[in-house]
Amino acid sequence: MDQFYIAILSVLVMSIIWFIKVSFNPGRRTPPLPPGPRGLPILGYLPFLGKNLLHQFGDLARQYGPIYKLYLGNKLCVSPSLVKEVVRDQDSIFADRDANIAALTVTYGGNDIAFSPHNSRWRAMRKIFVREVLSSGSLQASYNLRKDEVRKAIRGVYNNIGKPVQVGELSFRTELNVIMNMLWGGIVEGEEGQKVGDEFREVVIKFVDLLGKPNIADFYPVLAGLIFKMLSREIKKEGKDFLQVLLELKENEDSEMSMSLTQIKALFVDIVAGGTDTTATTIEWAMAELLNNPKAMANVQNELSEMVGLNNEVEEFHIHKLKYLEAVMKETMRLHPAVPLLLPRSPTQTSTIGGYTVPKRTRVFINVGWIQRDPSIWDSPSEFKPERVCAGLPLAERMLMYVLSSLLHSFEWKLPDGETVDMSDKFGLVLRKSTPLLAIPSPRELPLLLDHRTSCMYTSVSVVV
Numbered sequence: 001m002d003q004f005y006i007a008i009l010s011v012l013v014m015s016i017i018w019f020i021k022v023s024f025n026p027g028r029r030t031p032p033l034p035p036g037p038r039g040l041p042i043l044g045y046l047p048f049l050g051k052n053l054l055h056q057f058g059d060l061a062r063q064y065g066p067i068y069k070l071y072l073g074n075k076l077c078v079s080p081s082l083v084k085e086v087v088r089d090q091d092s093i094f095a096d097r098d099a100n101i102a103a104l105t106v107t108y109g110g111n112d113i114a115f116s117p118h119n120s121r122w123r124a125m126r127k128i129f130v131r132e133v134l135s136s137g138s139l140q141a142s143y144n145l146r147k148d149e150v151r152k153a154i155r156g157v158y159n160n161i162g163k164p165v166q167v168g169e170l171s172f173r174t175e176l177n178v179i180m181n182m183l184w185g186g187i188v189e190g191e192e193g194q195k196v197g198d199e200f201r202e203v204v205i206k207f208v209d210l211l212g213k214p215n216i217a218d219f220y221p222v223l224a225g226l227i228f229k230m231l232s233r234e235i236k237k238e239g240k241d242f243l244q245v246l247l248e249l250k251e252n253e254d255s256e257m258s259m260s261l262t263q264i265k266a267l268f269v270d271i272v273a274g275g276t277d278t279t280a281t282t283i284e285w286a287m288a289e290l291l292n293n294p295k296a297m298a299n300v301q302n303e304l305s306e307m308v309g310l311n312n313e314v315e316e317f318h319i320h321k322l323k324y325l326e327a328v329m330k331e332t333m334r335l336h337p338a339v340p341l342l343l344p345r346s347p348t349q350t351s352t353i354g355g356y357t358v359p360k361r362t363r364v365f366i367n368v369g370w371i372q373r374d375p376s377i378w379d380s381p382s383e384f385k386p387e388r389v390c391a392g393l394p395l396a397e398r399m400l401m402y403v404l405s406s407l408l409h410s411f412e413w414k415l416p417d418g419e420t421v422d423m424s425d426k427f428g429l430v431l432r433k434s435t436p437l438l439a440i441p442s443p444r445e446l447p448l449l450l451d452h453r454t455s456c457m458y459t460s461v462s463v464v465v
């Protein structure tokens, strides 16, 4: 018995010595984990099961400050608003992604750019993407594709004058056609084209929704391998590998691309899913804000009249002159960032952010949705005030400005009688409007863009110019 008490006593004494050593030797002390809500063992923080995760992340930021932790299942997650520390000062540590199981599945195990680890393969793919799609030479070369699609969209609106238009859907189809044209030079025309476009939209929206939806394996990493195999089998079984089909139709394989078929498919997923829904959703939000703010709408249309001219159509070369519209776009992106938590990051080593420890492989969510409405940074943060944006910042996304300016230059827009704009959002990887925006166009000027008048229009434009 004596021996038992001696053992207990020794453990106690050793624990006290260890505690004193750790507490009074600040040089060797590891900073604590960030503060955050208590979760239940194994289940973690339960309110995340509620509807709008983004609003909950905002509430937690308000309560716990610039960095907090929470457990989703048994996965440790951290959400810092100390962006400079994460993406600039310690960028190389935080440049890996924490891809959820859905992202890994649709990108064939992170073979794309967005969910790839930060390595030489990521660098090579990004280089090809920038050179082939985003370089100014490639963008210039593809201008006619964008022009044709924007004109087609405007013509479609003319044909439905006075009837409600689903702005998000129209923008999505236009973006998708442009991207499909840019990637493999083809879309399907006519009614069949509309059908394919609608189906494609559904697939992309399902894709993006899937990417934003939590899966049990994301909270219990030990299940990830199993669920990845199950999901991959399911996708193959349902024949949803639409990129495979499209690649077979693609005529000119670029021989310089030393990428595997899997990588090309994963890259297409990035471009189609990353480039369509984000841009179309932002256009829809911008239009919703403008319909809610008639003074800002009048300012945009006055600027368009002045810079483009009522008898001309918008061209991409006008875009850099549209400073007020640029401010509208930036203010829209501030209030309704398309991807409000960015894509989660994952530190490759344990580090310190804001004086707290962020362990290796924590899931890091940077909540730009919160930062961009933080009352300590923004005056009247929830008000739409394009005037707060300093004009003259670098050129923003061409397509967003081009589609939006063309819709606003060609038409007056109003809401259906007796309706107001519902500005509530629905959380997902892409932050969409809860209810799609319906707006009724009426011509702002003569309908110059109808097919049979195109050549006359060019004549009149050149005369005016």
Ligand code: HEM
Binding pocket: 113, 114, 115, 126, 133, 270, 271, 274, 275, 276, 278, 279, 282, 337, 338, 339, 342, 343, 344, 397, 400
């Ligand atoms: C309004 C339009 C867009 C928005 C709001 C948007 C938003 C974002 C965000 C937030 C990220 C993650 C950044 C991070 O976590 O560090 C991202 C990455 C990416 N986006 Fe976009 N995006 C838009 C348009 C596009 C377009 C048009 C394309 C393709 C043509 C595209 C392709 C990509 C790719 C490939 C990545 C991954 C980059 C990497 O991880 O290195 N995005 N985008």
